[in-house]
Amino acid sequence: MKEYRFIGKPTPRKDALDIVTGRTKFINDLTIPNMLYGKVLRSPLPHALIKSIDTAEAMRLPGVKAVHTYKDVPDWMGGLPLHVRVLDNKVRYVGDAVALIAAETEDIGEDALRLIKVEYEPLPAVYDVEEAMQPGAPQLYEQFPGNILPQGIPAFGPHSLQEVVIGDVEKGREEADFIVEGTYAYENIPNPLPPESPGVIAAWEGTDTLTVWSASQGPHMIKVSLQRRMGSINLHSIGNPVGASYGSKYMSWQYVLPAAALAKATGRPVKFCYGRSEHLAAFTVRLGSRIHGKVGMKKNGDVTFLSGDWLVNTGAFSETSQAMVAVGCGEAQLMLRCPNWSLKPKVVCTNRTASGQIRGFGGQELKCALLPLLTMAMEKAGIDPVDFFKRNYVKPGDGYYWRDGNWWVCRGTDYTKAIEQGAGTFGWKDKWKGWLKPTSVKGVKQRGVGVGVHGNADVGEDVSEAYVRLDPNGTATIYSGLAEHGTGQRSNICKMVAEILQLPLDRVSVTPNDSRVNPYEMGPVGSRGTYAIGSAVIAAAEDAKRQLFELIAPKFKVKAEDLETEDGMVYVKGKAGTKIPWIKAMGYDRTVMGRGRFEPDFALPNFMMIFTEVEVDTETGKVDLIRVVGATDVGQIIDPPGITNQLNGCLGSAGIDTALFEETVIDTRLGRIMNPNMIDYKWRTFSELPEMEHVILETPFPSHRFHAVGVGEIATAPGPSAVLMAVSNAIGVRIHDYPLTPDKVLSALGKITTAKRRAK
Amino acid sequence: MTPTHENPSHPTLTLTVNGKTHSFLLGEGSHEVPPSHTLAQTLRERLGLTGTKISCDHGACGCCTVLMDGKAVLSCMLLTVECEGKEITTIEGLGNPVTGAIDPLQQSFIDHTAFQCGFCTPGIIMSAKALLNENPSSTRDEVKEALSGNFCRCITHYHVLDAVMAAAQKGGK
Numbered sequence: 001m002k003e004y005r006f007i008g009k010p011t012p013r014k015d016a017l018d019i020v021t022g023r024t025k026f027i028n029d030l031t032i033p034n035m036l037y038g039k040v041l042r043s044p045l046p047h048a049l050i051k052s053i054d055t056a057e058a059m060r061l062p063g064v065k066a067v068h069t070y071k072d073v074p075d076w077m078g079g080l081p082l083h084v085r086v087l088d089n090k091v092r093y094v095g096d097a098v099a100l101i102a103a104e105t106e107d108i109g110e111d112a113l114r115l116i117k118v119e120y121e122p123l124p125a126v127y128d129v130e131e132a133m134q135p136g137a138p139q140l141y142e143q144f145p146g147n148i149l150p151q152g153i154p155a156f157g158p159h160s161l162q163e164v165v166i167g168d169v170e171k172g173r174e175e176a177d178f179i180v181e182g183t184y185a186y187e188n189i190p191n192p193l194p195p196e197s198p199g200v201i202a203a204w205e206g207t208d209t210l211t212v213w214s215a216s217q218g219p220h221m222i223k224v225s226l227q228r229r230m231g232s233i234n235l236h237s238i239g240n241p242v243g244a245s246y247g248s249k250y251m252s253w254q255y256v257l258p259a260a261a262l263a264k265a266t267g268r269p270v271k272f273c274y275g276r277s278e279h280l281a282a283f284t285v286r287l288g289s290r291i292h293g294k295v296g297m298k299k300n301g302d303v304t305f306l307s308g309d310w311l312v313n314t315g316a317f318s319e320t321s322q323a324m325v326a327v328g329c330g331e332a333q334l335m336l337r338c339p340n341w342s343l344k345p346k347v348v349c350t351n352r353t354a355s356g357q358i359r360g361f362g363g364q365e366l367k368c369a370l371l372p373l374l375t376m377a378m379e380k381a382g383i384d385p386v387d388f389f390k391r392n393y394v395k396p397g398d399g400y401y402w403r404d405g406n407w408w409v410c411r412g413t414d415y416t417k418a419i420e421q422g423a424g425t426f427g428w429k430d431k432w433k434g435w436l437k438p439t440s441v442k443g444v445k446q447r448g449v450g451v452g453v454h455g456n457a458d459v460g461e462d463v464s465e466a467y468v469r470l471d472p473n474g475t476a477t478i479y480s481g482l483a484e485h486g487t488g489q490r491s492n493i494c495k496m497v498a499e500i501l502q503l504p505l506d507r508v509s510v511t512p513n514d515s516r517v518n519p520y521e522m523g524p525v526g527s528r529g530t531y532a533i534g535s536a537v538i539a540a541a542e543d544a545k546r547q548l549f550e551l552i553a554p555k556f557k558v559k560a561e562d563l564e565t566e567d568g569m570v571y572v573k574g575k576a577g578t579k580i581p582w583i584k585a586m587g588y589d590r591t592v593m594g595r596g597r598f599e600p601d602f603a604l605p606n607f608m609m610i611f612t613e614v615e616v617d618t619e620t621g622k623v624d625l626i627r628v629v630g631a632t633d634v635g636q637i638i639d640p641p642g643i644t645n646q647l648n649g650c651l652g653s654a655g656i657d658t659a660l661f662e663e664t665v666i667d668t669r670l671g672r673i674m675n676p677n678m679i680d681y682k683w684r685t686f687s688e689l690p691e692m693e694h695v696i697l698e699t700p701f702p703s704h705r706f707h708a709v710g711v712g713e714i715a716t717a718p719g720p721s722a723v724l725m726a727v728s729n730a731i732g733v734r735i736h737d738y739p740l741t742p743d744k745v746l747s748a749l750g751k752i753t754t755a756k757r758r759a760k
Numbered sequence: 761m762t763p764t765h766e767n768p769s770h771p772t773l774t775l776t777v778n779g780k781t782h783s784f785l786l787g788e789g790s791h792e793v794p795p796s797h798t799l800a801q802t803l804r805e806r807l808g809l810t811g812t813k814i815s816c817d818h819g820a821c822g823c824c825t826v827l828m829d830g831k832a833v834l835s836c837m838l839l840t841v842e843c844e845g846k847e848i849t850t851i852e853g854l855g856n857p858v859t860g861a862i863d864p865l866q867q868s869f870i871d872h873t874a875f876q877c878g879f880c881t882p883g884i885i886m887s888a889k890a891l892l893n894e895n896p897s898s899t900r901d902e903v904k905e906a907l908s909g910n911f912c913r914c915i916t917h918y919h920v921l922d923a924v925m926a927a928a929q930k931g932g933k
Binding site: 021024275276649651677686 | 804815816855873876878882903920
């Protein structure tokens with residue numbers, strides 16, 4: 001393997017000093033002169049018409065500068081297709097926006113909310129995905145009969161993937177040695193819960209230019225997607241460091257549009273940051289996912305068919321759910337070589353806070369419901385799940401339909417070695433005793449093991465553009481709209497450019513995240529940071545280097561390709577003794593600007609396998625996660641501590657722990673979320689960490705400058721179903737109702753008669 | 761300026777933050793500290809010390825942790841008026857005020873990339889600092905216990921433990 005100067009070496013994050021000294025300015029740390037504070041009055045009812053709304057008293061409160069209701073708010077829309085107004089005369093979930101207020105202080109804004117008088121006409125509400133589709137069910141939107149959202153995602157092209165229909169399911173049924181069927185679900189709608197709630201500051205110049213500072217994960221896309229919805233204004237989007245997102249803060253219209261409306265009404269900048277309860281109760285949660293499915297399998301573990309209805313509960317609206325369904329359908333095929341498919345999704349609205357994009361993007365939600373069904377078939381066939389995944393995970397030459405509806409053939413890595421080494425490190429052969437068999441029993445403590453797998457062909461999704469500017473003083477500046485949301489990717493692109501230009505890392509920087517400065521950037525979503533964003537930046541750096549050499553070649557009387565550069569000096573290859581600094585070669589009055597663009601390529605799936613060991617206390621029903629081993633192959637590690645951080649993230653951000661204790665609990669009598677705070681919403685603490693280890697192979701990836709692929713996003717997705725398998729094995733009883741809280745475990749063991757019925 | 765404490769109609773409050781003493785007028789005016797202000801609000805909104813983060817605003821997540829007379833406290837759960845005469849240290853006050861050098865604990869967080877998004881990092885560093893002040897040779901389990909009230913959703917816990925342990929072995933100084 002090639003030895004690099006920066007790539008693969010641990011280097012301090014470029015933003016490290018600011019982070020550890022508290023100097024990093026997150027969105028709520030910013031103030032702008034003359035700024036007002038936005039507040040949202042939220043509905044106490046899950047479904048109702050607004051009969052009357054009286055804002056006079058609120059307007060009279062000193063310090064209140066504007067109040068908006070559905071009667072006067074700009075008619076800007078969110079959703080796909082556009083179906084959600086900023087404020088409407090109908091509310092569709094507890095927490096839906098009813099009125100907006102701009103006030104001189106947050107306290108005045110809060111006080112003013114209480115002075116708005118609203119008379120509601122309550123409507124019946126529906127929470128269950130199948131009840132919502134029944135005739136006579138409450139209808140959230142007139143234009144969506146049966147609460148079923150239309151299919152199609154314009155951003156994915158005219159043939160976007162809507163379902164997986166391949167081969168002949170009847171034939172698969174005939175060929176099967178075993179057929180299993182059942183209904184499985186992942187409907188605990190956990191919250192990714194970044195520590196920083198969503199927030200924005202909006203300020204207008206005149207009537208057609210809006211500047212937006214935000215904690216968005218994809219700030220450039222705020223410009224691209226929202227300026228059109230606001231009447232072709234010019235939107236400047238400035239991205240701040242993101243106090244984590246895990247996908248969720250990519251969706252931005254819910255906070256940007258209200259702030260923009262209030263800023264427009266008052267002619268002053270308006271900041272709107274969600275409070276914590278507001279974030280937990282009225283921002284996005286995971287998709288609800290339920291499958292009625294059938295699987296056919298041969299004795300050797302070959303899957304002969306998979307059919308089923310995938311019912312996706314998106315809550316009060318959808319902006320990305322159809323896209324998540326498309327990607328989930330693609331990811332199911334990566335996991336399963338199967339000739340006959342009929343997997344039919346439906347995206348359905350219900351009266352609870354909306355679902356949105358979260359790390360795992362449809363694939364985690366699908367897999368968590370699909371895996372229990374598949375494991376039933378594996379059990380019948382007596383197949384070891386590690387062998388099953390090894391046999392079935394996509395390999396170079398295998399094909400699949402991806403989100404654009406096109407058939408792609410894998411050109412990536414064969415992950416068999418990663419699976420084998422992961423299993424070896426975990427000690428799978430010793431710990432696996434067969435289906436529903438504990439690994440060990442010591443008194444009331446029973447241990448079991450489980451495994452899950454996930455992969456995504458999104459490492460090369462969507463377009464990125466970047467520029468790299470060389471200055472005569474021997475520095476390079478990357479122009480990129482890449483947000484820093486915790487992965488260290490802004491540092492990593494500096495490492496890539498430093499490697500290409502052989503500059504010390506401190507001579508490479510990235511421009512502020514400003515859409516007026518930087519070219520198009522989809523943002524660090526999926527695992528596209530290393531491959532897609534990285535490749536655009538790399539291309540820009542290579543282009544800049546080429547231009548620099550073309551400029552200098554005549555001075556040395558050689559060809560451009562005979563030149564080399566190191567530490568801001570240029571020399572002829574093989575003659576490192578004679579070096580001249582860039583400034584001497586370029587002159588002080590010139591810069592060189594290289595351009596790079598990455599075009600999508602869906603032929604390169606990444607891979608993550610998670611092995612888990614749990615210990616169940618059969619007396620109390622408590623499940624402890626004892627050990628986690630992750631296995632992947634990333635081609636080339638860019639930043640060693642960065643990748644272990646990312647993979648350790650498998651526990652949090654609505655990942656593995658959604659199988660154990662994370663859930664958003666809705667009281668279906670009132671439609672209210674019962675745990676919108678960080679005491680009642682459970683999260684893992686420092687004192688309950690499992691042992692954690694990762695096997696990260698570096699088999700050079702065929703087509704990247706440094707032979708690397710991204711993997712961070714998928715760390716969470718294989719975990720929950722692996723835990724389900726481990727607990728079932730530990731107690732010898734199938735259990736699949738996420739999360740596996742003690743009441744459910746004791747119920748499965750027959751020690752208590754009824755587990756509490758949980759809201760869906 | 762007239763010393764405000766001599767005017768009984770304007771009650772004042774004295775806080776020492778990062779070695780600097782501040783006197784505030786209590787009241788609802790825009791330059792006063794309302795009696796309802798939490799310490800976190802006063803630090804952020806009156807002193808511009810935004811390194812102290814508010815996340816849960818509920819005493820659950822530890823993002824707002826500061827030191828009060830050397831002990832870790834949750835600044836979102838304390839009213840500023842309760843902190844009269846106390847010595848407060850925030851993340852901005854770590855390190856050497858003369859040389860500007862950062863605290864070895866902060867350096868250890870840099871060396872171990874003991875953060876991802878970095879939002880919860882100031883609170884974690886302050887909790888760890890309070891522990892090392894008290895027990896410079898803490899064990900890994902003691903560090904886990906001391907940080908059990910600090911939320912980190914990116915799951916940087918493992919790197920944080922390495923960073924704190926490395927600082928602890930150097931005596932936490």
